[in-house]
Amino acid sequence: MGDKKRGIHELYRADPVAADNQLWGRKSDPLTRRGFLTKGSLVAMSTAVGASIPFAHLMPSGLIPAALAQADAPFEIPGKEGLVILNDRPVNAETPAHLLDDRVTPAKHLFVRNNGTPPATDGIDVDAWELSFGGESVEQQITLTIRELKDKFKHYTYQLQLECGGNGRSEFVPPASGNQWSTGAIGCPEWTGVRLKDVLKHVGIKDDAVYVAYYGADVHASGDPSKVPISRGVPVEKALEDESLIAWAMNGEDIPAMNGYPLRLVIAGWPGSVAGKWLKKIVVRNQVHDGAKMTGTSYRVPCKSVAPGTTVPDDEMCIIESMPVKSLITFPKSGIEKAVGQTLALRGHAWAGDRDVTEMHVSIDFGATWIKAGLEPAANRFAWQHWSAEVAFTEIGYYEIWARATDSAGHSQPMVLPGWNPKGYLNNACHRIAIQVV
Ligand SMILES: Nc1nc2c(c(=O)[nH]1)N[C@H]1C(S)=C(S)[C@@H](COP(=O)(O)O)O[C@H]1N2
Numbered sequence: 001m002g003d004k005k006r007g008i009h010e011l012y013r014a015d016p017v018a019a020d021n022q023l024w025g026r027k028s029d030p031l032t033r034r035g036f037l038t039k040g041s042l043v044a045m046s047t048a049v050g051a052s053i054p055f056a057h058l059m060p061s062g063l064i065p066a067a068l069a070q071a072d073a074p075f076e077i078p079g080k081e082g083l084v085i086l087n088d089r090p091v092n093a094e095t096p097a098h099l100l101d102d103r104v105t106p107a108k109h110l111f112v113r114n115n116g117t118p119p120a121t122d123g124i125d126v127d128a129w130e131l132s133f134g135g136e137s138v139e140q141q142i143t144l145t146i147r148e149l150k151d152k153f154k155h156y157t158y159q160l161q162l163e164c165g166g167n168g169r170s171e172f173v174p175p176a177s178g179n180q181w182s183t184g185a186i187g188c189p190e191w192t193g194v195r196l197k198d199v200l201k202h203v204g205i206k207d208d209a210v211y212v213a214y215y216g217a218d219v220h221a222s223g224d225p226s227k228v229p230i231s232r233g234v235p236v237e238k239a240l241e242d243e244s245l246i247a248w249a250m251n252g253e254d255i256p257a258m259n260g261y262p263l264r265l266v267i268a269g270w271p272g273s274v275a276g277k278w279l280k281k282i283v284v285r286n287q288v289h290d291g292a293k294m295t296g297t298s299y300r301v302p303c304k305s306v307a308p309g310t311t312v313p314d315d316e317m318c319i320i321e322s323m324p325v326k327s328l329i330t331f332p333k334s335g336i337e338k339a340v341g342q343t344l345a346l347r348g349h350a351w352a353g354d355r356d357v358t359e360m361h362v363s364i365d366f367g368a369t370w371i372k373a374g375l376e377p378a379a380n381r382f383a384w385q386h387w388s389a390e391v392a393f394t395e396i397g398y399y400e401i402w403a404r405a406t407d408s409a410g411h412s413q414p415m416v417l418p419g420w421n422p423k424g425y426l427n428n429a430c431h432r433i434a435i436q437v438v
């Protein structure tokens with residue numbers, strides 16, 4: 001591809017506003033990710049992507065080409081590589097899709113979502129780290145050290161997905177406040193620890209138990225010790241699943257500091273917010289847990305779908321449980337060039353909360369037709385599944401690859417956006433990447 005396109009891309013990365021103004025010949029009112037294009041501006045769009053768009057007639061109006069929508073700006077946090085920082089107080093950073101290509105997500109590529117200030121854990125005595133048990137429905141209010149957890153209970157290792165409930169928030173219109181995650185608040189490392197159910201059996205839970213929740217050692221971002229940054233939980237049945245772990249290791253090593261060292265919960269398939277980091281206390285409740293970020297619009301969505309922008313009464317909001325079916329294209333990286341006539345191998349992962357992914361499709365014509373992809377079974381329940389496909393382009397120009405997974409209940413990813421909700425959770429729209437065929 002010529003220098004012209006490269007120049008546009010460089011300028012777009014360095015100064016997106018100036019690039020937009022230049023591309024669209026505007027003095028102000030820059031094109032944004034939520035900018036509005038009509039089919040009438042497709043000529044301008046072709047200029048912007050640096051090529052003709054063979055399937056332009058199929059391109060939904062209002063769509064911003066993925067070539068422009070996905071700018072990558074690397075940022076370094078200790079132990080992490082290539083993550084895009086969204087916020088540094090508290091730290092929130094996501095992983096570009098092409099860095100999630102590994103089957104098992106390496107520590108350096110696992111996103112970070114902090115609600116408060118993490119505890120200082122440098123040089124601590126890990127064996128002596130204490131986890132206490134409480135709540136109305138616990139039989140014994142006891143404390144166990146990490147050493148005791150390791151010695152008393154059988155160890156299990158599972159590959160488990162972790163996805164923030166707000167992953168994909170940046171696409172919602174009208175916009176939702178909070179970290180503007182694009183697609184990278186997801187990962188699927190291998191976790192080692194003990195089963196929450198084995199430990200709860202040892203501690204004892206009463207018949208009236210309803211919910212199991214956590215408290216961590218992090219502090220509220222305001223510094224106010226009377227405030228808790230986050231304390232969430234799950235119904236007892238979810239807590240007692242075989243794969244719900246109290247984990248001390250990730251990929252066979254200590255959990256990274258930002259991901260909850262030295263101890264965390266991993267409860268997969270539900271919003272990542274139920275997986276308490278820097279775990280200090282587990283409470284067994286005789287009611288739905290009412291900790292920080294369990295109420296209001298936090299991790300809750302309208303029980304019935306509403307028009308975008310609606311104010312929803314509190315009693316019509318429901319707690320998010322299983323995450324919806326979703327997938328990523330992790331190879332190739334968005335924006336690559338491919339010679340005309342050659343086949344292009346594609347691959348990625350798909351997952352579906354408590355369900356399995358049963359089918360995977362890709363499209364090169366903005367969703368008009370779909371090609372069935374190969375799909376592997378999960379390494380274990382709640383691990384993402386790998387998919388692969390091959391496509392060929394017969395004409396020069398700008399293309400997008402769209403990927404769409406279908407789960408065991410027959411639910412597929414929406415092509416554009418799922419139902420709007422006040423805080424922008426659960427965006428499982430198809431992932432799309434840009435390809436320039438030259
Ligand atoms: N103690 C504690 N646990 C927490 C959080 C937190 O801020 N503090 N963030 C939650 C949220 S919202 C998510 S999405 C996951 C993120 O896990 P990660 O940072 O290891 O990717 O941790 C959850 N557990």
Ligand SMILES: [Mo]
Binds near residue numbers: 113273
């Ligand atoms: Mo989250």
